[in-house]
Amino acid sequence: MSLHPLFIELLQVALLIALAPAFAGWVKIVKCRLQGRTSPGILQPYRDIRRLFIKDVVLAQNASWIFRFTPYLIFGVTVLAGGIIPLISTDLPLADTADIIALVMLFVIIRFFTALAGMDIGTAFGGMGSSREMMVSALAEPAMLMAVFTVSLASSSTSLTRMVVVMSQGEFVIRPSLAFALMAFILVALAETGRIPVDNPDTHLELTMIHEAMILEYSGQHLALMEWAGMMKLTLFFALGIAAFVPWGIAAGGQPLALLMGAVLLILKLLLGGVIMVLIETGLAKMRIFRVPEYLGSAFLLATLGMIAFFILE
Amino acid sequence: MTALDITGFSILLLLGGAIACPLLARRERLLIPVAFTLAALASGGVILSGFLTLSQGLNSAATIPLGLPGLPFNVRLDPLAGFFLVVIGLVSLFVSIYSIGYVRGYLGQRPVTPLVAFYLLFLAGMLLVIVADDAYLFLVAWELMAAASYFLVMFEDERAENRRAAFLYLLVAHVGALAILLAFGVMAGVATGYERFDGYTFDAMRGAHLSPGWSTAAFFLAFFGFAAKAGVIPLHVWLPEAHPAAPSNVSALMSGAMLKTSIYGMIRVGFDLLGEFPWWWGGIVLIFGLLSAVLGVLYALMQHDLKRLLAYHSVENIGIILIGLGLSMIFTSFHFPALAALALVAALYHTLNHALFKGLLFMGAGAVIQATGERNMEEMGGLIHPLPWTSALFLVGCVSISGLPPFNGFVSEWLTFQAFLLSPALPQPLLRLLFPLGAALLALTGALAATCFVKAFGVTFLGAQRGHRKVEHVREVGPAMRLGMTLAAVSCLALGVLPTYAVGLLDRIPRQLMGGHIGAVAGRFGWLWLTPASAERASYSGPLVFCVISAVVAVTYLLLHVRGASIRRAPLWDCGFEKITPRMQYTATAFAMPIRRVLGFLFDIREQVELISPVNHPVMADHIRYRLRIRDRIWGWLYAPQAKAAFWIARQVGRLQQGRIQIYLLYSFVTLIVLLAFLG
Numbered sequence: 001m002s003l004h005p006l007f008i009e010l011l012q013v014a015l016l017i018a019l020a021p022a023f024a025g026w027v028k029i030v031k032c033r034l035q036g037r038t039s040p041g042i043l044q045p046y047r048d049i050r051r052l053f054i055k056d057v058v059l060a061q062n063a064s065w066i067f068r069f070t071p072y073l074i075f076g077v078t079v080l081a082g083g084i085i086p087l088i089s090t091d092l093p094l095a096d097t098a099d100i101i102a103l104v105m106l107f108v109i110i111r112f113f114t115a116l117a118g119m120d121i122g123t124a125f126g127g128m129g130s131s132r133e134m135m136v137s138a139l140a141e142p143a144m145l146m147a148v149f150t151v152s153l154a155s156s157s158t159s160l161t162r163m164v165v166v167m168s169q170g171e172f173v174i175r176p177s178l179a180f181a182l183m184a185f186i187l188v189a190l191a192e193t194g195r196i197p198v199d200n201p202d203t204h205l206e207l208t209m210i211h212e213a214m215i216l217e218y219s220g221q222h223l224a225l226m227e228w229a230g231m232m233k234l235t236l237f238f239a240l241g242i243a244a245f246v247p248w249g250i251a252a253g254g255q256p257l258a259l260l261m262g263a264v265l266l267i268l269k270l271l272l273g274g275v276i277m278v279l280i281e282t283g284l285a286k287m288r289i290f291r292v293p294e295y296l297g298s299a300f301l302l303a304t305l306g307m308i309a310f311f312i313l314e
Numbered sequence: 315m316t317a318l319d320i321t322g323f324s325i326l327l328l329l330g331g332a333i334a335c336p337l338l339a340r341r342e343r344l345l346i347p348v349a350f351t352l353a354a355l356a357s358g359g360v361i362l363s364g365f366l367t368l369s370q371g372l373n374s375a376a377t378i379p380l381g382l383p384g385l386p387f388n389v390r391l392d393p394l395a396g397f398f399l400v401v402i403g404l405v406s407l408f409v410s411i412y413s414i415g416y417v418r419g420y421l422g423q424r425p426v427t428p429l430v431a432f433y434l435l436f437l438a439g440m441l442l443v444i445v446a447d448d449a450y451l452f453l454v455a456w457e458l459m460a461a462a463s464y465f466l467v468m469f470e471d472e473r474a475e476n477r478r479a480a481f482l483y484l485l486v487a488h489v490g491a492l493a494i495l496l497a498f499g500v501m502a503g504v505a506t507g508y509e510r511f512d513g514y515t516f517d518a519m520r521g522a523h524l525s526p527g528w529s530t531a532a533f534f535l536a537f538f539g540f541a542a543k544a545g546v547i548p549l550h551v552w553l554p555e556a557h558p559a560a561p562s563n564v565s566a567l568m569s570g571a572m573l574k575t576s577i578y579g580m581i582r583v584g585f586d587l588l589g590e591f592p593w594w595w596g597g598i599v600l601i602f603g604l605l606s607a608v609l610g611v612l613y614a615l616m617q618h619d620l621k622r623l624l625a626y627h628s629v630e631n632i633g634i635i636l637i638g639l640g641l642s643m644i645f646t647s648f649h650f651p652a653l654a655a656l657a658l659v660a661a662l663y664h665t666l667n668h669a670l671f672k673g674l675l676f677m678g679a680g681a682v683i684q685a686t687g688e689r690n691m692e693e694m695g696g697l698i699h700p701l702p703w704t705s706a707l708f709l710v711g712c713v714s715i716s717g718l719p720p721f722n723g724f725v726s727e728w729l730t731f732q733a734f735l736l737s738p739a740l741p742q743p744l745l746r747l748l749f750p751l752g753a754a755l756l757a758l759t760g761a762l763a764a765t766c767f768v769k770a771f772g773v774t775f776l777g778a779q780r781g782h783r784k785v786e787h788v789r790e791v792g793p794a795m796r797l798g799m800t801l802a803a804v805s806c807l808a809l810g811v812l813p814t815y816a817v818g819l820l821d822r823i824p825r826q827l828m829g830g831h832i833g834a835v836a837g838r839f840g841w842l843w844l845t846p847a848s849a850e851r852a853s854y855s856g857p858l859v860f861c862v863i864s865a866v867v868a869v870t871y872l873l874l875h876v877r878g879a880s881i882r883r884a885p886l887w888d889c890g891f892e893k894i895t896p897r898m899q900y901t902a903t904a905f906a907m908p909i910r911r912v913l914g915f916l917f918d919i920r921e922q923v924e925l926i927s928p929v930n931h932p933v934m935a936d937h938i939r940y941r942l943r944i945r946d947r948i949w950g951w952l953y954a955p956q957a958k959a960a961f962w963i964a965r966q967v968g969r970l971q972q973g974r975i976q977i978y979l980l981y982s983f984v985t986l987i988v989l990l991a992f993l994g
Binding site for chain 2: 053056057058059060061062064065066072073075076077079080083094096097098099101102105106108109111112115116119120121122123124126127128130131132134135137138139140141142143144145146149152153156157158159162216217221225289290293300304307308311
């Protein structure tokens with residue numbers, strides 16, 4: 001028996017929407033443990049989102065339609081990205097909608113409109129956040145694509161499902177190029193999802209805010225959508241890393257048992273990935289904003305090394 | 315009527331209109347709609363004929379008994395020319411509709427008849443360049459285009475900076491034209507062995523067999539000449555001066571259409587007339603493309619004049635087009651016709667896309683300038699409220715040029731990336747390694763362009779008004795201007811959502827030029843998926859991206875508004891400071907500051923902070939004056955020494971000039987003696 005691809009697609013998107021807050025909660029729990037605090041529990045993000053949905057929206061007086069439209073757009077783009085990245089199965093009707101380059105550009109839509117929303121209200125904070133975010137992203141983009149290119153060389157394809165198939169069905173070989181690319185990817189992913197050492201998601205201190213500064217004026221259901229999409233984006237970056245570097249376990253077809261296995265393995269990988277991220281976050285301090293170029297420059301160098309390694313060694 | 319007839323008729327319509335313009339000079343209120351409707355009709359005809367040529371793969375030529383005795387004009391329409399006719403026709407159609415409203419804004423300020431007449435001549439010149447099939451007509455049309463646009467740049471000639479910009483433009487245009495003339499001379503001369511006159515037709519040049527040295531000379535002379543017109547760095551200096559100086563409808567046409575004629579020239583000379591070349595030609599084109607793309611966008615980011623910013627983005631986008639062109643040349647020389655076709659289609663698609671979104675953005679900038687009377691972004695802000703249409707359409711342009719899906723800029727940049735990723739096929743290991751670095755630079759360009767347009771849109775339209783002018787007096791622009799911009803915006807979206815159709819049409823051009831094609835669209839629901847190399851390699855579906863995002867946005871919105879939204883408006887959160895003013899917002903200069911700091915070594919930056927204190931003590935300062943001057947280094951490196959050298963030579967020559975009649979008589983005498991000695 002095999003499930004219809006459309007059903008798998010819906011299942012995967014539903015899984016992503018439902019489990020992203022739990023993943024954010026898990027990250028918070030691990031972080032609290034490592035820093036010697038008691039954690040609010042894995043359900044806290046759900047409670048936050050519910051509370052925000054109930055609350056009224058307060059809009060700044062000169063906020064335009066851009067400010068109100070952005071949360072919906074971001075949510076929509078994130079859901080689309082969730083339909084493209086193979087989480088539990090590669091048999092997805094939407095998988096061919098965008099290859100990995102187009103996927104990276106989908107995330108740029110999110111950033112573009114968040115930055116516009118930050119400038120819409122006309123406070124110093126919003127502009128500051130937008131300006132910094134765009135600087136970080138401008139420098140992260142080349143490193144990100146370089147890492148992506150290196151990965152795509154091995155499967156000579158930029159399609160994500162194709163990469164998964166080539167990696168998980170071919171025999172296991174240790175590729176030095178992928179090791180470099182993975183390191184570069186981790187560095188860039190930390191920057192793109194706004195984690196320490198580039199940005200601190202838990203702070204509202206004006207000297208260090210980037211992402212939080214842009215969404216400072218959001219409230220109510222708008223903020224709920226933004227937060228939820230943010231959690232989904234974090235999960236998706238992990239899923240992207242999993243699909244590109246450790247895809248073993250992602251089902252090739254639609255057998256229910258394989259799907260279940262895929263889901264369980266995905267959750268295990270996410271739990272492990274969350275711990276690794278928290279270890280990095282706890283081990284490092286937040287950088288000065290003008291140290292970020294060096295950080296992203298080293299990510300770029302690592303990705304380039306991976307590419308050179310591919311051409312020389314493989 | 316054949317396609318060639320329709321084009322010829324449209325061009326005659328434009329030329330006739332330009333000549334008839336002075337008849338209506340006293341009734342300008344009537345002249346504007348009549349002339350621009352005529353231009354729009356002619357553009358429609360051109361689009362039709364270009365489209366017919368492209369879709370049916372026509373190749374028709376004709377000889378017109380005009381020109382000098384024995385040197386008649388030749389014209390030809392083939393798929394390449396047809397495509398460029400469509401590009402120019404589309405931009406000029408939208409801009410002509412827009413102009414009906416825009417030029418009316420000048421009524422009462424200055425006579426607009428010259429603007430209308432030169433506008434029509436300019437259009438005719440561009441179209442003639444595309445259909446020309448010999449060097450003679452090509453150069454006549456090229457000069458017509460340059461001269462007409464010179465007068466358009468000079469339109470507001472009471473400002474010194476406009477006169478300076480127009481002069482610089484004319485100078486660079488002529489240096490470029492000279493190089494093109496020499497390139498044709500080399501090709502025509504070799505074709506006939508420097509003996510007959512009939513080598514001036516493109517057909518004769520195609521048949522000529524140039525030695526590698528001569529063919530390299532011809533190509534690089536032509537490349538230099540066309541690059542000067544296209545604004546490729548380092549020949550770009552005129553562009554950010556001339557485009558802002560011209561009226562905005564002309565800027566849209568110059569940036570959207572005129573720059574494309576030089577891309578046409580490069581393709582015509584490189585792929586068609588010369589045909590065979592070593593790979594390093596493509597390498598050099600690629601390097602200049604990358605240089606223009608990265609530096610162009612960085613310079614754009616530092617601007618706070620809306621039109622100058624857009625002008626620098628033209629430099630960037632021409633760079634992206636050249637990247638595709640260079641890749642295509644490299645693949646061609648290594649005999650990979652399918653890969654070369656992909657790169658060429660990417661370049662051509664970006665040509666079309668840039669024409670549309672840059673036309674749209676310049677029209678939008680013109681609307682903002684007409685509504686506010688202001689070009690400096692630092693004085694704007696909050697314009698989304700009084701200008702809802704203009705701002706929404708400008709946003710479409712910003713999203714397209716930033717390369718975000720599902721708009722058109724994304725598709726062509728994505729195709730260029732795919733072309734880059736096919737480099738492992740190349741036989742040279744060094745090239746294989748260097749290509750991805752080029753792709754990374756392209757990624758950097760894209761990300762910086764997004765940054766720049768967040769800044770341009772955010773500072774201009776969002777936030778609160780920064781300057782002293784009252785927003786209340788700003789009125790939305792008229793229906794003609796809105797229609798022109800809306801049509802351009804709709805085409806940007808259509809070309810992004812349904813790229814397969816356009817790419818299928820474009821595929822005929824590489825088939826004509828080098829025999830290769832992509833054959834991208836195949837199978838059931840072929841129109842849905844764009845698969846440039848093969849389905850396994852990469853795919854993109856514009857319709858699905860558009861539909862899924864819209865559907866999820868709509869569903870989320872409806873779900874959240876079932877119970878009736880309660881939205882409360884409140885004043886800005888002021889951190890308890892209570893004196894928050896619009897001056898505290900981020901400005902355009904502030905927005906670009908992080909990038910300026912990170913990549914500032916590429917510029918010549920002078921920053922001054924001055925504290926003004928009444929008691930002359932730095933601690934008690936009550937004003938801070940901040941001065942920032944940014945120049946691109948290329949002027950200092952390349953142009954200033956030349957200008958200095960020219961003046962030095964002029965001064966040395968000037969020593970001959972003594973002001974005494976005896977000395978001048980002596981000069982004549984000596985000259986006579988020397989001549990006699992030589993000729994005798």
